[in-house]
Amino acid sequence: MNNTVKLHYIVDGEDFTRAGEASADVKKNLRKLGVPPDVIRKVAIALYEGEINMVIHANGGVIDVEVSPECISMALKDQGKGIEDVEKAMQEGYSTAPDEVRSLGFGAGMGLPNMKKYTDSMKIESTVGVGTNVYMTVSIS
Amino acid sequence: MNVLEVAKELSLSVVVPGEGAAREIKGIYCCDLLSIVMGRAKADDAWITVMSNINAVAVAVLADVSCIILSEGMEFDEACKERAEMEGVCVLSSDLPTFELSRKIDLLLNLS
Numbered sequence: 001m002n003n004t005v006k007l008h009y010i011v012d013g014e015d016f017t018r019a020g021e022a023s024a025d026v027k028k029n030l031r032k033l034g035v036p037p038d039v040i041r042k043v044a045i046a047l048y049e050g051e052i053n054m055v056i057h058a059n060g061g062v063i064d065v066e067v068s069p070e071c072i073s074m075a076l077k078d079q080g081k082g083i084e085d086v087e088k089a090m091q092e093g094y095s096t097a098p099d100e101v102r103s104l105g106f107g108a109g110m111g112l113p114n115m116k117k118y119t120d121s122m123k124i125e126s127t128v129g130v131g132t133n134v135y136m137t138v139s140i141s
Numbered sequence: 142m143n144v145l146e147v148a149k150e151l152s153l154s155v156v157v158p159g160e161g162a163a164r165e166i167k168g169i170y171c172c173d174l175l176s177i178v179m180g181r182a183k184a185d186d187a188w189i190t191v192m193s194n195i196n197a198v199a200v201a202v203l204a205d206v207s208c209i210i211l212s213e214g215m216e217f218d219e220a221c222k223e224r225a226e227m228e229g230v231c232v233l234s235s236d237l238p239t240f241e242l243s244r245k246i247d248l249l250l251n252l253s
Contacts (some may be wrong), residue, residue, distance in 0.1 A: 007234070017196070017220070019195070020199030020202070020203065023203055024199065024203070027202070027203065038184075041203075041205050044202075044203040044205075045180075046205060048200075048203045049179065052176075063166075104175075104194055105192045105194065105196060106174075106175055106176060106196070108174040108175075108176045108178075109176075110174070110177055110180050111176055113180070114176060114179055114180040117180060
């Protein structure tokens, strides 16, 4: 794998049943590129949590993934309502998800903590009323 | 022993065989909250849950568990089965509660 591979996805904000399609596709692509399984698992989990967040809180968004020989970089951008208190949102168990989402098994307040746990770097830029950008990288080593 | 052999041994129903013949159970993880499963289940675990909606299939794929086992007589609808088939996820089911199921699997495979 010599070149950088770029992948782009639009996440549908309406449909919970389709959440995870981008992550599953990234997973397939990384497999084809010969990325180690433990790295793929980290990327897939972090991305899926991001996708779910976009569906729950932001009515969808876009995901860009860049795969280089050294690392996988992910940028998740939405134009949702933004995160009021990022520090609080990063705490395990803190959630603002509605009850209908909880009944589907989400909204445990583990999304952002899981994203941090499974990535080597993570940065959140969020403005209330404007949207949220999340940047994550996972090293291939 | 692959997942389908475990199912046969313990009389679990095979809802979707998926890649069950090619996967082994190396641990057991029991939980119904999907984000907790994503964060804490290990690859190749058998994931026992009552959460029978379509997102469970996505979680199983991404967390790379060896199978989903629906406990307490929970059932997958057709859309869930189709998604599991498409993704190669092995889905088993049983009327037993989660604890009894995990105990039986542990006794058979001596995992803990």
